[in-house]
Structures are given as structure tokens and as C-alpha cells.
Amino acid sequence: MTDHLTLQRFSLGEYVLVFDLDRSILTCRARGEGQKKIWGKKLKDVHYVERVLEDAEKYYVACENGEHTGLFLALHRDTGATAWFIPGKSFLQIIYGGYLYLIFIDDREDYFLLKVDREDGRALWHHRVEDDLYEYCFNDGVITLKFGSGLTKSLDLGTGRARVSP
Known part of the structure; x- marks a missing residue:
């Protein structure tokens, strides 16, 4: 049985995303009684989910697997399939004006602000901060x-x- 302390819950509209820290599995469930499972996804080498954002088509999941390492995932809302990802740990995640703005740390511990296209995950520009x-x-x-x-x-x-x- 999974202890409730090893689960992270993110309430998003009519759904709840639940991350099982012990098994590294992200599950999407319908809110309300019964919490019907919509999909589940193994997030290999993810130790913690920092934050989840959403838009009409995708969930954006900021994942960590170390102090300066992680992964930023864009998942299709209906299936949980990965649309795109950016390797690295993000410290800021915001949707503004139709774009994602993210601050990442690289392997030299330098920080960069990125403007990202939500459709394909392409960095449109980056600026060291x-x-x-x-x-x-x-x-x-x-x-x-x-x-x-x-x-x-x-x-x-x-x-x-x-x-x-x-």
C-alpha cells in the first residue's frame, strides 16, 4: 500500500494529477467521487514534481531528480503522451501571452530565462540571468x-x- 506522504497532488480543473514519489508514476484522475483513472505515465529518474501548469491542450510538468538537474515535460492532457521535453531543472515556470517563460540552470550552475513555444517546445530566445x-x-x-x-x-x-x- 502506498503511503499518502509519498504522493504529490495537483488539482487542475476537473482533473487531479498525482505523482507517486516511490514509484515515479504520474497519474491523471477525474476529480470527485471514485476518481476514475484517465491515464498513468512512468517518469523515469524523476524524484519530485516541483510544479504543474496547464493550458487547453497540455500539462506542463517541472520535474526534479537532483539539486540542479531535472526535466520539463509537456504532456498531452487526454493521453499523458509526451509532446516535448526540455532537459534540465527549471526554477520558474509561467505562461504569459501565449508562451512559456522558464528559468533553467545548466550544468555549470548558470541560470537562463527562456521564452518557449508551447506547441513544439522550441526555445525562441534565451537570456542569462x-x-x-x-x-x-x-x-x-x-x-x-x-x-x-x-x-x-x-x-x-x-x-x-x-x-x-x-
Whole structure:
């Protein structure tokens, strides 16, 4: 019998995603009485699910398997089949303006902000960010990043390039 402490639950609309930490299995169940199983998927080498986002077609699952390692998965909502994935551990996951914005850490422990196409997982641009990022704000085609060092960066959402303030 699986102990409830080894299960992570993510309530998403009419469904619940349940990750069994002991068996590394993600299950999609209907909410409500009986919680009918919709699909199940083995997530090889995944130790923990950090966060789940959703849109009308996919679940986006941020997975961890180490302090600086993981996997970001896009799963079809109806079947659980993998649409695409990005290797690496993501620290920020947000859907804004029809795109995914993710912060990943690489094997050198450098952090990068990526703008990702939700359809195919293609990175449209990336920008290196410092590890002391504490605030971000989307406004007027720009993402403004604030860092503990006092640095503030404004990036153009279309290109990822830094904007110069007038």
C-alpha cells in the first residue's frame, strides 16, 4: 500500500494529477467521487514534481531528480503522451501571452530565462540571468527583472534583448 506522504497532488480543473514519489508514476484522475483513472505515465529518474501548469491542450510538468538537474515535460492532457521535453531543472515556470517563460540552470550552475513555444517546445530566445533574481514583471511587451544586487534588467518579449531605458 502506498503511503499518502509519498504522493504529490495537483488539482487542475476537473482533473487531479498525482505523482507517486516511490514509484515515479504520474497519474491523471477525474476529480470527485471514485476518481476514475484517465491515464498513468512512468517518469523515469524523476524524484519530485516541483510544479504543474496547464493550458487547453497540455500539462506542463517541472520535474526534479537532483539539486540542479531535472526535466520539463509537456504532456498531452487526454493521453499523458509526451509532446516535448526540455532537459534540465527549471526554477520558474509561467505562461504569459501565449508562451512559456522558464528559468533553467545548466550544468555549470548558470541560470537562463527562456521564452518557449508551447506547441513544439522550441526555445525562441534565451537570456542569462543572475542567481539573485527576486522579482519579475510583465508589462507593455517587456519583462522587467530585479536582482538582489540592485540590478534591474528590462528584456523585450519579442527578442529577449535588453531594452535601454530613455
